[in-house]
Amino acid sequence: MKYKRMTSESVMRAVFFLTALVSVLAVLLISLFLLVNGLPALAKIGLFDFLLGREWSPSDAPPLFGILPMIAGSFYVTATALIVGAPVGLLAAVFLARVCPPRLYRVLKPGVNLLAGIPSVVYGYFGMAALVPHLGASILSAGILLGVMILPTVATIAESALRSVPEPYYEGALALGAGHYHSVFRVVVPAARSGILAAAVLGVGRAVGETMAVIMVAGNQPRLPHSIFQGVRTMTANIVIEMGYAAELHREALIATGVVLFVFILLINLCFSALNRSSR
Amino acid sequence: MKISFQKNNRKFSEIFLGALTWGAALLMCAVLIYIVGFIVWRGAPYLKPSLFSPVYNSVNVSLLPALVSTVYMTVFALALALPFGLGAAVYLAEYARRGRKVVRMIRLATETLAGIPSIIHGLFGMLFFVTYLGWGFSLLAGVFTLTVMILPLIMRASEEALLATPDSYREGAFALGAGKLRVVFRIVLPAAAPGVLAGVILAVGRIVGETAALIYTAGTVAQMPFAETGPPLVDVFSSVRTLSVHMYALTREGLHTNEGFATAATLLIVVIAVNAAAARLAGRVGRNGA
């Protein structure tokens, strides 16, 4: 009896351990399958021609697979989103963490969560009907829409960073005669700066990886844009739009686009964890 | 003279900064209300009975098959992700020694998994489940892709809920000579249930809203997922589209924008309901934890 109990304890311990390893396995499999399927294209096209090629025309003879326009597209759209979303997100975080009356908070916080929970396609529909008619299918439309989408992410992470600043910092500033907002912005916000930076970095990750909403408002032309009123295609859009009919090298080139995107995301996540760690 | 000038300046900056934060909060609220209002306003007039007819065709553009497929997809993905996510959370919260190399690796992997965008999950699903395992565009491939996607979400929510249960419960149970498993299953997990449930509900929201990960895994066929023997049995190898994919497909065709908005309104209402449920539960967790 006793012996049986001991073994069931250790069997279950092993089972829990194995379930915990599933996420490690998943990350390994994802990396493996992306690399195995994407690297051959990189070899055939050439890393420089692929990353820095200015022409994406898969149906030309010979086909050209340069994804610089898409990298630029992701960059411009993300930068615009950050300019739109980060300042408002930070200010909203300050409001949530330091200004908001508790009663209002109970309404506002679920609102922020809802904003984060609205599906990309719904944002896409909104952008198509509310932004595109005025601003065109362009970097600006996509940037503004993405800015709204990363707003709750930035606000949530920055809020928790602001909340983890020890109360005496704020009280100390007040005791020196500084006003409420002055104390918050001059003392609390700088003390939380690495957490706030982490929030912005996570927002960047969201924006770079966002697909559906961007496809619906960005125009999707694979070209290097000259102004923010022109349409662009992001890396994510490139994959979704062409994967349906691509074959052979074209298909591999799309998967390789995914690999490049994956590497960008890993770098961004690395920055995020590093910043997050230093803020603790 | 100089002092009073500084005072005015300071007063001004207080007002200015206050206006800025209140303004940002108001702007955020306005945007939320505008988006929700806009979608409902555009979509509600087109919520007609024909939109809910059991068979899809290009005239009625029924969303019912997509809705049914979404429900099945959600249930299956949760049935897979919950045991694994919960098991992993139990390991991390109850068994793992902090600082061990494996534990650090698991945390790093989970963080990474959580940060991977859905399009990459979709690509992986297509390469692994659809092609490598030969499942084709199918409900099953979609379910597995979603499982990988929501796993870190469920893990994190469950682990937080487990860590929030007071140690005094564990101490009390151990002091009675209970084994570790009994303590985990009879004391800690029941106490953590509301938090786990809140995580599950968030995962539901994520699944219902997902598009990019499903287009090239579950495919885009607008049909009920049922097997030939009829409902409720499901053919897991049939290709289906969820509500979100359905909406995307409608924009591609460009003919049914109004019905698309009606579908968007439906989806949005589902998401709002899901969020409200999660918020209520989270509120209860907060009270219990105190």
Add this chain to the structure above:
Amino acid sequence: MNVFDIAALNLWYGNFQALKEVSLAAADAEITALIGPSGCGKSTLLKTLNRMNDLIPGCRISGDARLRGQDIYTELPVNELRRRVGMVFQKPNPFPMSVYDNIAFGPRAHGIKSRLALDETVEKTLRAAAIWDEVKDRLRKSALGLSGGQQQRLCIARALAVTPEALLLDEPTSALDPISTGKIEELLLTLKKDYCIIIVTHNMQQATRISDKTAFFLLGEMIEYDHTKKIFSLPRDKRTEDYVTGRFG
């Protein structure tokens, strides 16, 4: 025969030595009080007796600790030891379940499934803990709805439900009001007939009111161990005298 026999016990948390060469014996039908300033090692000793220290990483032990002649660390399986040595904590810690399930948790953990046997145990132990009349109409309601004093008596009942031989109490009344404290002290005096009881307390009056023997601890050392009357009237050690007369420090 003694219930507990402890000889030359040393205990370290990492590099910090929390117990130094402690030797002590506790017998049936006796209440032993452990007193001393905070951090003196008295709670640590208590947790050693049912191996709750196992839960703390970096904890090492040397020396001899026996329950009725059997070595606590080598001869007894830990869950069996904890069944035979019940423990009650400083803060009442009922599980977030019904009163009934709280009491039945222990017996169930040790393999008792019969409803009849469980019903009987629940009533018997709740009566023994002098709380039956207060909760008999709400056995199926959450234990978290009880008052602090009731919760603590419930926890005592819960510990009794696995038929232990000894009861360890870690400042069981420090979180309670005077009336609840009185009830618990009264309860302990009744329970004394059947159990070996060891109680950690900060309250000198409590020690004199209920204990038969008292051990005084200082910085991990057991300074003096004797009949309670002796300790509080004619202590041998100057430090004990200083502490019990409140001149310490």
